[in-house]
Each structure stands twice: as C-alpha cells, then as structure tokens.
Amino acid sequence: MIKNLASGDKTAPKAISRDRETISVITSKNKPQWQRELANAIRSADLLCERLGLKAIGHDSKATGAESNSTQKGTNGHSLQSILRQFPVLVPESFLRRMTPRDPRDPLLLQVLPSFHELDKTVGYSFDPVGDRQSVFAPGMLQKYRGRALMITVGQCAVHCRYCFRRNYPYHQSPRSLEQWEPSLEKLRQNRQIEEIILSGGDPLVLGDQRLAKLIGRLDAIDHLKRIRIHTRLPIVLPSRVTEGLLDLFRNSRLQPIFVVHANHPNELVDDCAEAIVRTVRAGIPVLNQAVLLKGINDTTETQAELCRRLINLGAIPYYLHQLDRVEGAAHFETGVTLGKKIIDELKQQLPGYAVPKYVREIPGEPGKTELT
Ligand SMILES: *Cc1c(COP(=O)(O)O)cnc(C)c1O
Numbered sequence: 621m622i623k624n625l626a627s628g629d630k631t632a633p634k635a636i637s638r639d640r641e642t643i644s645v646i647t648s649k650n651k652p653q654w655q656r657e658l659a660n661a662i663r664s665a666d667l668l669c670e671r672l673g674l675k676a677i678g679h680d681s682k683a684t685g686a687e688s689n690s691t692q693k694g695t696n697g698h699s700l701q702s703i704l705r706q707f708p709v710l711v712p713e714s715f716l717r718r719m720t721p722r723d724p725r726d727p728l729l730l731q732v733l734p735s736f737h738e739l740d741k742t743v744g745y746s747f748d749p750v751g752d753r754q755s756v757f758a759p760g761m762l763q764k765y766r767g768r769a770l771m772i773t774v775g776q777c778a779v780h781c782r783y784c785f786r787r788n789y790p791y792h793q794s795p796r797s798l799e800q801w802e803p804s805l806e807k808l809r810q811n812r813q814i815e816e817i818i819l820s821g822g823d824p825l826v827l828g829d830q831r832l833a834k835l836i837g838r839l840d841a842i843d844h845l846k847r848i849r850i851h852t853r854l855p856i857v858l859p860s861r862v863t864e865g866l867l868d869l870f871r872n873s874r875l876q877p878i879f880v881v882h883a884n885h886p887n888e889l890v891d892d893c894a895e896a897i898v899r900t901v902r903a904g905i906p907v908l909n910q911a912v913l914l915k916g917i918n919d920t921t922e923t924q925a926e927l928c929r930r931l932i933n934l935g936a937i938p939y940y941l942h943q944l945d946r947v948e949g950a951a952h953f954e955t956g957v958t959l960g961k962k963i964i965d966e967l968k969q970q971l972p973g974y975a976v977p978k979y980v981r982e983i984p985g986e987p988g989k990t991e992l993t
C-alpha cells in the first residue's frame with residue numbers, strides 16, 4: 621500500500637526504485653488487462669473529485685472535513701500533502717464506476733478520499749496499533765497466532781483505503797525476490813507447527829501470475845503446510861485480476877486455498893465484482909469476507925445486513941467485522957463498540973447464523989482476534 625506504482629511520480633524517486641521489481645512487471649509489454657487497469661488507476665484526489673463531478677478536496681468543507689486548502693497543517697505539523705506523498709490516492713476505474721456521481725457522502729468514495737482529519741493527532745492512536753513489528757519471526761513473516769503465519773508478500777495494493785492499519789508498515793524491510801525470501805521460507809520449513817500460510821501485504825494479488833506460481837510452488841513443497849489463505853482486496857476493487865489463470869494457480873496447488881476478501885459496503889458487490897466472486901466460489905475456492913466498521917460508511921444495521929445478504933447470495937461467507945485498528949490518521953472512522961454490538965445483535969435477528977460475521981478487535985499479545993460480544 622505504501623507507494624504508488626506510478627508512472628511519473630517525480631516527487632518520490634526513492635519509492636519508485638524501491639518498487640522497481642513490481643513496476644517492471646506492471647510496465648512489461650503484453651501485460652494483462654488487470655495490470656493495465658492498475659497502471660491507469662486514479663492517483664490524485666483532484667482527479668477523483670473531478671470524475672465524480674465534485675469540487676476538489678479543500679474547497680468543500682462538507683465533503684472532506686476540510687476548512688482550507690490541502691497545505692493545511694495538522695496539530696502534528698504534517699500537511700496533507702506530506703501524508704499523500706507517503707500514502708497517495710489510489711483508486712481503480714472499476715471501483716470508481718460503483719460510486720454515485722455528485723454524492724460527496726458516497727460510501728465507496730469515503731473509503732478512499734483523503735481528509736484533513738488524517739492530520740488529527742488522537743490519544744490512543746499510534747503508528748503500529750496491532751503490534752506487527754513485534755511479531756516478525758523472519759523478514760517479511762509474522763506470527764501472532766498458533767498454526768498460522770502471515771507473509772507480507774508485497775507492499776502495494778490496488779487501492780489505498782484511508783483507514784488502513786498497515787499504512788505505516790515498513791514494507792521495504794520485507795524481502796522481494798524469491799531468493800531474498802529463501803531464509804524466511806527456511807524458517808517456515810523449520811516451524812512444523814504452522815499449518816496455514818496467509819499471503820498478505822499490501823495485497824498479494826498485485827503480484828503477477830508467474831511470481832505467484834513460483835511462490836505457491838515453494839509453499840506446496842513444505843509438507844507441514846495444509847492451507848494457503850489469500851488476504852486480498854483485488855476481487856473487490858480490481859475484479860479483472862480474477863482470471864482463470866489465477867484461479868488455476870490455486871486450484872492446482874496441493875494446499876487448500878481460502879480467499880479472504882475485503883468489502884465494506886453492499887454497493888461494492890455489484891457488476892464485475894459480483895461476477896468475480898461467483899467465479900472464485902464456482903472454481904471451488906471458499907471466499908470469506910472481512911469488513912471494517914466505519915463511521916458514516918457502514919455503521920447501520922441496514923447496511924451491514926445488506927452487505928451480508930449480498931455476500932451469501934454470491935456464495936461468500938461474512939467472516940469478521942473488525943472494530944477499527946487505532947492507526948494514526950484514521951480516528952475519524954471510529955465508531956463505538958456499543959453500536960457495533962447492537963448492529964450484530966440486530967443482524968442475528970434477521971439473518972441465517974452463517975451470515976452473521978464475528979465482531980472482533982485485534983489486541984496485541986492476544987492469542988487470536990478478540991470477539992466483542
Ligand atoms: C489476523 C491475523 C491472522 C488471522 O487470524 P484468523 O483469526 O485466523 O483469521 C493471522 N496472523 C496475523 C498476524 C493476523 O494479524
């Protein structure tokens with residue numbers, strides 16, 4: 621998620637060289653449709669607003685919570701510009717198509733549009749709210765829970781969610797090439813308690829098919845691994861990534877695949893996205909969804925119920941509803957736990973048991989996600 625894959629971001633030459641490996645995949649000739657769409661994704665707040673017929677950020681205090689222009693300084697001395705250099709706007713065309721033009725409160729737009737509230741310093745909010753850095757057992761490998769290890773495969777995502785808890789993760793410390801991964805894979809080989817490997821990031825499906833195939837091949841060969849779980853938002857924000865070739869990679873693996881996608885609002889689950897989920901499920905790959913409870917976006921029972929209904933109608937199972945992780949710059953997205961519990965109670969009265977997600981929060985040091993009941 622960190623840096624722009626872009627094309628021509630002269631302001632961040634270091635980031636570009638850091639991400640060269642992925643860029644070379646993206647800019648190679650004959651690239652697949654999804655890579656072209658990713659390369660052409662929207663990378664400026666002004667363009668995003670313009671495409672939706674909205675006034676640019678900073679000119680409309682209602683839309684963005686802003687009072688002045690984008691050089692405004694927050695209480696911690698940063699300007700929004702400096703935050704955007706760290707964590708730029710990134711929105712693929714497919715996701716944009718699902719937003720309602722001229723609606724500054726559109727629930728998809730609010731997930732990706734920067735706000736001056738990102739400058740707010742809030743007590744209890746930190747850089748690494750979930751203790752990721754303490755859980756690293758080998759470069760790019762985290763283990764917090766028994767039997768499951770998580771691999772930070774790549775720093776990029778296909779969308780930048782403004783509430784993201786890993787917006788500050790030091791991705792450059794993760795290995796890149798397969799050779800660089802080798803020492804960490806060796807640690808995984810030695811840790812025979814691990815049955816499930818979770819590919820995360822960033823977003824692991826930003827990797828091209830060839831690199832994924834090689835990685836899956838290495839993991840297949842580790843005999844104590846039984847399952848491969850993919851934590852990805854690409855089927856939601858860039859559904860063209862879900863090609864038959866991609867599904868084949870997982871169908872052909874010895875490991876049981878599980879996709880955990882990330883949709884927050886029912887409006888996301890239409891058109892090409894709905895179709896991509898159905899294709900994944902029909903390919904025999906279980907699809908679970910995790911959502912984050914976000915103020916003003918999906919914090920009503922009606923919205924959550926509709927999200928769950930659409931998921932199960934597509935064959936995907938609501939897995940977790942996350943209480944927001946307290947990462948600096950995201951406090952304006954937080955809702956109260958009392959509201960979250962009320963929503964879950966009401967969902968239980970309306971939906972089949974399997975359609976109600978677990979409402980959880982991540983507490984560093986706990987042996988699993990903590991259920992909020
Ligand atoms: C959330 C998380 C997992 C997965 O937890 P589940 O409850 O199995 O979904 C695994 N590893 C890390 C580091 C995590 O943060």
Ligand code: SF4
Nearest residue numbers: 621777780781784853
């Ligand atoms: S929430 Fe997921 S998809 Fe969004 S920026 Fe963070 S890691 Fe990427």
